[in-house]
Amino acid sequence: MTAPSDRALVPFVSVAQMMSLIGRIGLKPMLRGLADEIEADFRRWEMFDKTPRVASHSDIGVIELMPTSDGESYGFKYVNGHPGNTHQGLQTVTAFGLLADVATGYPILLSEMTLLTALRTAATSALAAKYLAPRDARCMAIIGNGAQAEFQAMAFQTLCGITEIRLYDIDPAATRKCAENLRNQGLSLVLCATAEEAVQGAQIITTCTADKQYATILTDNMVGAGVHLNAVGGDCPGKTELHRDILLRSSIFVEYPPQTRIEGEIQALEADHPVTELWQVVAGRAEGRRDPAGITLFDSVGFAIEDFSALRYVLNQVRAGAECDLLDMLADPDDPRDLFGMLLRAGAV
Amino acid sequence: MTAPSDRALVPFVSVAQMMSLIGRIGLKPMLRGLADEIEADFRRWEMFDKTPRVASHSDIGVIELMPTSDGESYGFKYVNGHPGNTHQGLQTVTAFGLLADVATGYPILLSEMTLLTALRTAATSALAAKYLAPRDARCMAIIGNGAQAEFQAMAFQTLCGITEIRLYDIDPAATRKCAENLRNQGLSLVLCATAEEAVQGAQIITTCTADKQYATILTDNMVGAGVHLNAVGGDCPGKTELHRDILLRSSIFVEYPPQTRIEGEIQALEADHPVTELWQVVAGRAEGRRDPAGITLFDSVGFAIEDFSALRYVLNQVRAGAECDLLDMLADPDDPRDLFGMLLRAGAV
Structure with missing residues (x-):
């Protein structure tokens, strides 16, 4: 042969x-x-x-x-x-x-x-935040401390200058695992007992939960002015992380609308609810964050x-x-x- | 590590x-x-x-x-x-x-x-012929003597009892390659100079050409009564092998209509032209060959x-x-x- x-x-x-x-x-x-x-x-x-x-x-x-x-x-x-x-x-x-x-x-x-997906997902989130988050953002909450959490923390530190990470998971062991993994990376870490505690003072809130059964990670009263939401975990039909009222108050940025309307947070909205494609912001064809007090949402589902x-x-x-x-x-x-x-x-x- | x-x-x-x-x-x-x-x-x-x-x-x-x-x-x-x-x-x-x-x-x-695709394509063709070809078929023409041809010959010999293969390709070197490869397999081989010569006496005609530019391999006058057509090579939009008039005289069997209507020979017909799904014949839910004098066509494009x-x-x-x-x-x-x-x-x- x-x-x-x-x-x-x-x-x-x-x-x-x-x-x-x-x-x-x-x-x-x-x-x-x-x-x-x-x-x-x-x-x-x-x-x-x-x-x-x-x-x-x-x-x-x-x-x-x-x-x-x-x-x-x-x-x-x-x-x-x-x-x-x-x-x-x-x-x-x-x-x-x-x-x-x-x-x-x-x-x-x-x-x-x-x-590689863990890395590219975090890199995409941080790239979006570069265009959408408040300029002076230094503190990020991460709700859901599973396999993706540390990569998000490192990407936001590297690309957006985040210095403080506030961690929360329904399973405290996941939060401890995450904090342990990140302890020598030059980040200030706060372990939180509730999601409400985690979002205190955070200019960026990242949600990266995996389980379909906890469908509302953030409720409306938890999201204040001038916050950027990085919703990573809502990524298939029937699986979302944010209460619909938050979406209605947010400027929404997505990767590819035909996919995000099926899989993302915006599946909870009307099919013609206005969204901006992230690539247009990156290419200088659409505005990112307009108002320091506005709420921006990157409804991330991951695109090819x-x-x-x-x-x-x-x-x-x-x-x-x-x-x-x-x-x-x-x-x-x-x-x-x-x-x-x-x-x-x-x-x- | x-x-x-x-x-x-x-x-x-x-x-x-x-x-x-x-x-x-x-x-x-x-x-x-x-x-x-x-x-x-x-x-x-x-x-x-x-x-x-x-x-x-x-x-x-x-x-x-x-x-x-x-x-x-x-x-x-x-x-x-x-x-x-x-x-x-x-x-x-x-x-x-x-x-x-x-x-x-x-x-x-x-x-x-x-x-494995070469083998499964040939196996599928022979499986279809078991249900669709005349029972006494012993002679098959193969038009297009490229990479798929020998596998078709062997599958029809093994599964359908074909003993004679008539070979034709626009490139005589391909026909010689095919005949050389098949020479010790117990098949009677006839090397033909034209497609018209190849189909003489064949109860089964297999077309497996690859090039988009030779779009009509068989014309209407070349296909007589009682023949089974095994059209393997027409498998993408714009690529067909049979003249439309042949299709109009044939009982047409396909794998999966939504795919075959895009890719198969039947892209030349109206979208509602009647076809039979091969699985229904295999499962005993639809008739295969009804009439010894009829023309059957397996419009094969390959399915997942x-x-x-x-x-x-x-x-x-x-x-x-x-x-x-x-x-x-x-x-x-x-x-x-x-x-x-x-x-x-x-x-x-």
């Missing part, structure tokens, strides 16, 4: 290799690098093929495919969301992704994306272009020498029409 | 391992096994989540995602179609696929599918359930000991909420 040609081998970045990459680059520079890639792609948003993700729902979770293309590269992510998984010791969200060459259709990168940006960041690292495996994933006979002959010569027929 | 847990490791069947598997099982038994799996899933068609594939078109090709689920397992295939690839020594079609557990969203198999069946076949082989690699693809911290802690403990933060 002859060895597969270079064309047939697809670079694969494993979980261990992604951890090495984060360690080598440093989490903060990597969050900054990812935010830069996402920002650059938001600026050229109109060049992308866009479609709401393709979701397969079951009673206990969802499996989604999130494709996009800029005409040169094609990318997609596989991602699940199973809030009950933690009870079995499994991740709520796992993911992997792929980039391919549009000109040939050949894959050029396969990568773990459980870690953010994953595309993150995968391209990883591909650039691989091309610059980052460690990866090479997967024998594509059959590649010498004569492309001779797939059967390849089997014959391998002794398989 | 601790080793990933079993949960994090996804079995991966490479191209070399797929060739070994085909060699160990034997191509004919494997075609039969795949056809059995596909037939079993066609019988329970209504249990599946079905959606037309998600296509990303460019000027020179298409990249598609084909998801489906039976409520227990979820599967999808990535596949491209780039007719111009052969000019660069690349495959027109490459593919890989994945199965996941619906209950957790965790992937359970990643597999090459360039070879066929890939799902093929992936399950491979998963069963892996579970029975077939060779595979284990990919460290899913981040899996001890405490599922502690993704950040996994990075910390790995020294990555």
Whole structure:
């Protein structure tokens, strides 16, 4: 049997290799690098093929495919969301992704994306806040202290200058885990016993809860003037985190309206309720925060272009020498029409 | 850094391992096994989540995602179609696929599918012919002698008792390649100089051409009474192989109408032109061939359930000991909420 040609081998970045990459680059520079890639792609948003993700729902979770293309590269992510998984010791969200060459259709990168999604979600939130949060924001509340919480804290520290984090979770063990993980990162940490306590003095409130059954994390009276809301956890039909009255008082910014109207906080509103697309703010075509006393809401559900940006960041690292495996994933006979002959010569027929 | 847990490791069947598997099982038994799996899933068609594939078109090709689920397992295939690839020594079609557990969203198999798609496409064609072709069919014409041709010949020999194959391609080198590959397989082979010559005496006509520019492979006068047409190559918008007049004389069988109306031969007909779903014939709910003198047409475009069946076949082989690699693809911290802690403990933060 002859060895597969270079064309047939697809670079694969494993979980261990992604951890090495984060360690080598440093989490903060990597969050900054990812935010830069996402920002650059938001600026050229109109060049992308866009479609709401393709979701397969079951009673206990969802499996989604999130494709996009800029005409040169094609990318997609596989991602699940199973809030009950933690009870079995499994991740709520796992993911992997792929980039391919549009000109040939050949894959050029396969990568773990459980870690990468955590980073890109936090980078996107912080990018949005750069345009939407009050300029002098230094204190952020994080409600929901699961797998995403520390990444949010680090991204807002790195990109927005947040110095104080106020933590709350219905499970105090999650809050302790989060505080322990963040203790040497130069952040002032306040562990709170209630969500009401957590939002005291916070100019930014991040909600990143996972469970469908706690559908109203913030009520109207908890959100005062001049606050930026970063709603990360409401991301599928029937799952929201904010009371509807808060939405009615907010300037709402979204990634891709056709998807957010199905999955985001705004599923609680009329289908024609005005929203602003975040890319337009990034591209200078729409205003972000207008009024220091206003409430801004980034109704984040995660969009395919953010994953595309993150995968391209990883591909650039691989091309610059980052460690990866090479997967024998594509059959590649010498004569492309001779797939059967390849089997014959391998002794398989 | 601790080793990933079993949960994090996804079995991966490479191209070399797929060739070994085909060699160990034997191509004919494997075609039969795949056809059995596909037939079993066609019988329970209504249990599946079905959606037309998600296509990303460019000027020179298409990249598609084909998801489906039976409520227990979820599967999808990535596949491209780039007719111009052969000019660069690349495959027109490459593919890989994945199965996941619906209950957790965790992937359970990643597999090459360039070879597997070639096998499942041929197995599906032969399965359809079992229900649609004349009972005494022994002679098949194959027009288009590219990568799919030999697999069609072997599947029809194995599943339908075809003994004579008449080959034609606009490129005589392709026909010679095909005949050379099939020469020790117990088939009588006739190399033809024209499509008209190839269809002489054939009870089954298989068209499997790849290039968009030769849009009418068969004209009306070439198709006589009692013939079964197996149209494999017309499978994307703007790409068909049969003259419209043939369609008007045929009983048309399709996989999944919402997809076939976009991609198949029937894109040339009115949107309400009557067609029969193949699964209904397999399940005994609709008639297949009614009249020995009639023309039947399997307007095949390939559907996600066929890939799902093929992936399950491979998963069963892996579970029975077939060779595979284990990919460290899913981040899996001890405490599922502690993704950040996994990075910390790995020294990555």
